[in-house]
Amino acid sequence: MTVLAILAVLAVIAAGGWRLTRMALRYGHLLMLRAPGGATTLYERGSDGRYAWLPAVQLPAALRRFVCGVPAEERVRARGPRNGER
Incomplete structure (x- = not known):
């Protein structure tokens, strides 16, 4: 019972x-991009509005900053593929 x-x-x-995590992605605090090889890279928006690479072990700290109110300056809108590429 304890295990349950x-x-x-x-x-x-x-x-x-x-x-x-989904909320942070939706509001633009986090950005997830997929490289051509298939690997996913996570970025966090800084106070100056630019994104910086975020190691996976830093995700809990980034979520804490999101909850504590470090706001994203503007929402991120994804664009379609360039030149018809996928």
């Missing part, structure tokens, strides 16, 4: 982290 309670708590924490 621990697993339930971990599931709730994981769901909350996933939802918070």
Whole structure:
């Protein structure tokens, strides 16, 4: 029974982290780009409005900054592929 309670708590924490990450991506605090090789790279918007590379181990700190109110200056709009490329 204790194991089930621990697993339930971990599931709730994981769901909350996933939802918070989606919110940060939606509001432009985080940016996720896929390289041509298929690898995904994560970027965080700084206070000057420019994006900087974010290692995966720094994601909890970036989410904390998002929750604490470090605002993104403007929303990010994705453009379509250039010259018809995919």
